[in-house]
Amino acid sequence: MSQNKLVFTGGGTAGHVVVNLALMPQFINEGYEIHYIGSYEGIERELVEGMNGVTYHGIATGKLRRYMSLENMKDPFRVLKGVMQARKIIKQVKPRLVFSKGGFVSVPVVMASRMAGVPSIIHESDYTPGLANKIATNFAKYILTTFPETNEHLPQKKAINIGAIVRDELFDGDLNRAEEFTGFTREKPTLLVMGGSAGAQSINEAVRSALPQLLNQYQVIHLCGKGKLDDSINQEGYVQYEYVTDELKDLLALSNFVISRAGANAIFEFLALKKPMVLIPLSSQVSRGDQILNAKSFEKRGYAQVLEDEEVTMDSLVHAIQELKQNETTYKQNMEAYQPLKTKDDVVDLIKNTMI
Ligand SMILES: CC(=O)N[C@H]1[C@@H](OP(=O)(O)OP(=O)(O)OC[C@H]2O[C@@H](n3ccc(=O)[nH]c3=O)[C@H](O)[C@@H]2O)O[C@H](CO)[C@@H](O)[C@@H]1O
Numbered sequence: 001m002s003q004n005k006l007v008f009t010g011g012g013t014a015g016h017v018v019v020n021l022a023l024m025p026q027f028i029n030e031g032y033e034i035h036y037i038g039s040y041e042g043i044e045r046e047l048v049e050g051m052n053g054v055t056y057h058g059i060a061t062g063k064l065r066r067y068m069s070l071e072n073m074k075d076p077f078r079v080l081k082g083v084m085q086a087r088k089i090i091k092q093v094k095p096r097l098v099f100s101k102g103g104f105v106s107v108p109v110v111m112a113s114r115m116a117g118v119p120s121i122i123h124e125s126d127y128t129p130g131l132a133n134k135i136a137t138n139f140a141k142y143i144l145t146t147f148p149e150t151n152e153h154l155p156q157k158k159a160i161n162i163g164a165i166v167r168d169e170l171f172d173g174d175l176n177r178a179e180e181f182t183g184f185t186r187e188k189p190t191l192l193v194m195g196g197s198a199g200a201q202s203i204n205e206a207v208r209s210a211l212p213q214l215l216n217q218y219q220v221i222h223l224c225g226k227g228k229l230d231d232s233i234n235q236e237g238y239v240q241y242e243y244v245t246d247e248l249k250d251l252l253a254l255s256n257f258v259i260s261r262a263g264a265n266a267i268f269e270f271l272a273l274k275k276p277m278v279l280i281p282l283s284s285q286v287s288r289g290d291q292i293l294n295a296k297s298f299e300k301r302g303y304a305q306v307l308e309d310e311e312v313t314m315d316s317l318v319h320a321i322q323e324l325k326q327n328e329t330t331y332k333q334n335m336e337a338y339q340p341l342k343t344k345d346d347v348v349d350l351i352k353n354t355m356i
Contacts, residue, residue, distance in 0.1 A: 004032040005093055006351070007118075008054075009109040010101025011044030011061075014197030014243075015263045019101045019123050021047065022167040026348050028053035035093050037086055039105045043197065047245070059085040061105040082108030083115075090116045096355035097121065100140070102133045114139035119354050125164070125264035127293035129153055141354055144347065146264055147297060160350070163341030164268030171273070173253025181247055182221060182239050184254065190219045191321065192255035192275075196263045196282070197243065199225015202312055203280055207259065209314040211238060214321070221251050257324055259317070262295035262306075271303055271338055276331035278320045283309040302334035 006027055010016040017038075024034050033055075038044035040058040049056045059082045062075030086109045090098070098113040098120040100106040106122070113120045119141040124133045127147045137143050143154055144162045151159040175186065184190060191214065195203040204224050207214070214220055215237045222240040224230075229240055244251060258270050262281035270277050279298060281291035298304040307320050324331070 004030075005035065005095045006032055006355075007035045007037060007090065007093060007095040007098045007109070007113070008101070009037045009098065009106045010103050010123075011038040011042040011105045012103035013263075014043055014047065015125060015265050016101050016103030016106070017044045017047050018167060018265045019125070019165045020099065022165050022344055023099065023347065023351075024051070024054060026344065027351075035089070035095065037089060037105070037109045042105065044103075044105070057085075057089050059089070059105070059108065061108070079108055083111050086112035087115055090118060097351055099123070099351060100133075100136060101125075102130060102136070104132050107132050107135050110136040110139045117356075119356060121351060121354060123165075124150055124154075125268075126150070126290040127264070127297060128288065128290050130288070130290070142350070144350075146268065147294075149297070161341065162347060162350075164265070164272070165344050165347060166265075166269050166272045166340075168344070170249045170252060170269055173249040173251075175250070175253055177247075178250035178254035181250060182219075182254070184219045184221075184237070184239070186254070188219050188237070189217070189256040189325075190221060190254050192251060192258045192260075193220065193222045193224075194258065194260045194266060195223070195225055196261035196266065197225075199223070199228045199242070200261050200280070200282070201228065202309055203259065203261070204228055204230075206312045206314055206317045208233060210317050211235060213314075213318045218257075218321075221255065223251075257321065257328075259321070262291035262298070264290075264294050267294060267298055267304070271298070271335055272340070274332055274335045276324050276328055276335075277304045278307060278317070278324055279304045280307050280309055280312055301338075303331065303338070 008020045035055045036048045037057045039061045060078045061082050062079045090112050100110050100122040110120045121142045122136050122140045123144045125146045143158050144160050146164045148161045193207050219237045224240050226242045258275045258277040262279040279295040281295040295306045299306045
């Protein structure tokens with residue numbers, strides 16, 4: 001059996017899985033045995049379980065709720081159970097390192113790795129660290145950050161700014177496949193709408209109400225989130241999908257502009273692919289406001305136009321798209337000047353240099 005074993009963890013939303021999806025194939029190709037510790041039912045299970053070369057282990061996990069619920073009382077016990085389960089898995093697998101992409105499920109795993117004397121590296125995509133990663137930082141060797149400003153909130157010895165890690169496959173989009181999948185053509189420009197990995201109701205509603213205006217000028221690909229399809233809409237030039245996996249690269253290749261939430265992974269993907277974007281960050285009423293900071297940073301660098309969630313209407317959305325189109329060249333020039341700080345290979349090297 002291979003002595004080169006790694007454990008990856010992270011979940012809750014796709015944003016806490018995609019960096020792992022970018023890194024794991026590299027290690028699998030080099031003959032490493034990969035284990036993934038996630039929740040029993042989260043999106044990480046869906047995205048990871050079928051992958052060749054990865055063994056998935058489900059554990060109990062708590063959840064961060066920003067509202068009062070009886071479930072909140074049960075969470076400490078679930079986290080404790082998760083630590084015991086993760087500890088058992090780590091003892092059995094004996095990995096050389098644990099790599100965590102954050103999210104609540106990752107906390108017990110990073111704690112258990114520390115107990116077992118296995119080093120861990122965690123990754124924070126957002127402008128400010130989330131609660132799970134703040135806790136996990138205490139037990140980890142390093143925390144890798146996407147935005148340089150994030151390091152100000154973290155212990156200096158542990159924080160390393162690496163920039164974003166984008167999946168290689170996203171650069172291999174194919175226009176013919178996209179046309180076949182959507183039924184669209186290249187004659188009209190295409191707008192891609194992505195409300196984060198789970199979809200966003202406010203964006204879905206605004207986009208759907210703006211369709212009569214938008215479809216005059218654009219074709220619209222709408223990634224609307226699980227359970228958020230609207231079957232009553234059947235208009236030429238509009239397609240909707242709950243969530244796409246392999247097809248995403250092709251849909252991105254066909255898209256000229258993007259309307260999106262401001263999740264860190266998604267926006268760096270659009271930047272890497274030079275897609276001018278309208279960002280509608282998740283409001284601070286329902287989150288810690290990290291997406292607002294992500295979006296502002298992109299606006300400041302001239303990559304995006306930002307609309308606050310509270311001001312999203314049919315008219316404000318159409319207006320924002322018009323402005324984006326008018327300034328397309330400037331946005332693209334700004335994005336051309338962007339150079340990723342470190343590559344995926346640098347992170348792979350860091351992992352190898354930190355392994356026991
Ligand atoms: C509600 C919530 O907690 N959101 C957080 C979550 O967002 P979320 O899970 O939406 O994460 P991101 O926007 O960062 O990433 C979404 C990922 O899903 C992919 N994708 C999306 C739709 C689809 O159909 N197919 C697909 O593959 C995107 O390409 C991207 O890689 O994690 C982000 C990264 O920590 C945070 O910034 C967000 O605040």
